[in-house]
Amino acid sequence: MATYAAPVPQVAAHSVEREQRGFMSWLTTTDHKRIGIMYMVLTFVFFLLGGTEALMIRLQLGAPENTLVSPQVYNQLFTMHGTTMIFLFVVPMMAGLGNYFLPLMIGARDMAYPRLNALSFWLLLTGGAVFYASIFWNPPEAGWTSYVPLANAFFSPGGGEDAWIYLIHLTGLSSILGAINFYATTANMRAPGMSWGRLPLFIWALLTYSVLIIVAMPVIAAAVTLLLTDRHFGTHFFDPAQNGSALLWQNMFWFFGHPEVYIMVLPGFGIVSEILPVFARKPIFGYKAIAASTVSIGFLGFLVWVHHMFTTPLPIIVLIFAMLASFFIAVPTGVKIFNWIATLWRGTIEFKTPLLFCVGFLSLFTIGGISGVMLAVIPVDWQLNETYFVIAHIHFVLMGGAVFTIFAGIYYWFPKITGRMLNESLGKLSFWLMFVGFLATFLIQHVIGLDGMPRRVYEYESVGHLTLYNQISTVGSFILALGVLATVINVMRSLKVGAIAGPDPWKANTLEWFTPSPPPVNNFDTIPRIRSVEPMKDIRREVEQRASGVPAPGRATVPAGATQVGV
């Protein structure tokens, strides 16, 4: 066997055409990376809008019997906040990260359907724009759950409810098309050697996310179509006076609504499963168990929707079934948490910002998981449902579960997307402000709920310590907002002055780090052969061996001379 010479880094020609720049090139792009960036920027803007609405809610509740905003405006605020965070931030942000990284992580040069991919983005933008245009007329005020009959034409005559329906339809269509694209790309365009057992865990999560979207989204689309025809075309699907059923809405909504929770958190689980091994310098513990638990959570997620309806007049046996399913979904979720801690165990943990956000996620999501099991106990739910205990629970699950992982992903992948590092000190400041602010805001809300304060009330009486507890929560929310602001500043600043990242600043495991930062339009000149879940580890080892003149065993992962890797 021949001895290898040390690799000479060389620039390969990516394309004969010059890369397009300027406004029109973004408008017409079908490049998954540019679409991904547009997704992430747009959804982050919605995150800031939704966050502003949350701060206004907290300001209103900062004093008992406050008159800062009217009941009407308050109802509009919490409706906009919930809808924005779910439909315009978390779900499409995951789609944005997936758009950017799914092809890179599986060694593909673009998505399977690039133009459909662009359409998904523009549908999202249109849905969000029309929804937010409603603030100049009548924003919706029936809550993000839009229970009928409150959401019907008689009780919500304004156009805001229709803007909400429009948003659900367009973002739903956007998500379905995106999910089909993710699935088709993963099924067909993986690098040679990347069997299902070597798929990165983030991709397993995105696959499950895609299947959940494809199954759940058409149900909410049907539900809002029925609502639309009830509102405008004289049908009576939800009208009890005409033998329609108001409970039908709740069933359809939550059949979508609970899988939606997993649509939001599963990609976050995937991000954590990618980041922890990198910063613990240790392989993921129990790859198969984590992949399998992702899929089983996805399946069980379709059986638990009635746990949102424990206080409705449904037969008790239906409630018991939903309770059992909810208990058992805690098992694969627990398995994941155990596996993540085991990944850290006996590692050498480097406390970089992405890892801090993952640890923040682990500690917060554990609390959300435990309060979730408590809420699954039917009689306990009778006391706690529709109170601030539930508000605390969903924020531990969605903010702790999805938002902290999104921030981990931002800090982890920003160098790949922009070619520059984010500032570590500012990142750590952002993390600690967000973590402390989060706990101050939401931990006390469990107690507010236990003390009997329902959700979605614009005022409360100063009973017991309710005023104090609410003030703690309000102060916490502003600390949390400062933490988010620190990351915004960090991103803006680092775009200009961040340290040059190089292709693989973290010495990570997955294929996106094989490309230069930012990756060229075609992603890969040469697609390496995949031999494990951690292809970059294999490639680094091989390059080291070549450099030291030791022949690499077996087939070369990287064709000699074609390397882009800057080890």
Add this chain to the structure above:
Amino acid sequence: MSHLLPTTLAFFTPQSGASPNANEINDLYKIVLYVGLVIFVGVEGALAYALYRFRARKGAVAAQIHGNTRLEIGWTAAAAVVVTALAILTVVKLSSIQSPPNSGPTGDTLVGEGNGELYATADRHLPPNGKALKIKVVARQYIWQYVYPGATKADELGAPYSYEEMVVPTETTVSLDIVSEDVVHSWWIPALGGKFQAVPGYHNYTWFKISKPGLYRGQCANICGRGHARMIATVRAVSPTEFDAWLAERKRLIEEANTDAAHEREALNKQTGPGQVENP
């Protein structure tokens, strides 16, 4: 008035102490809370220990472990055992939380009630002797109406009713039939047990049995529109004799008002000239 504005509320538990179902929920809640706390301390403790013990230090080398099948099966089984135990516990406790006991010996005698009247629905749980004070809770934007037994005509006409404040006798099992006339509301008096949605077109049922006189306070728990926060409900428990007197007085006042209204309607009907009412 002691229960109207409690100055201290329990920090870790829901309100209880006024009705057996609320107490039982509280007991169940505590068990679940303790199990949750143990898991919380275990998981967060392991996480904190791992972060401290295995932080990157000079000379430390990460163990290249890919998994441990026995350990993984072990903790999956352990998690399954915990949730199965919780499931069994809840199912066992559920029926006593749902099913009311008989009224106490000092409870109201419920004249005209409980003479074997059967309900077609299996959802309404009545005490073993079938006797309960049945009150219909009618939710509307944004007020609660309570219709008590004692209708003189069909369709509950002539039945005494009250708004916002429900008056009930102590030591008496009260069975509620919760309905809505417009949007979805949710009945909830925290100290008297869980909440139940009032869904138009459906009946929902719950019960309570109050031992001590007092005022118990709650409010609508499901967003029902702009007045949601002010849709207050209170339950005032009084001795059975006081209750009977109160109910008779309500009935008299309502009948009197109905009679007056009937007279006025008649007068209007007979009126000719300006203001004449056109009857179809």
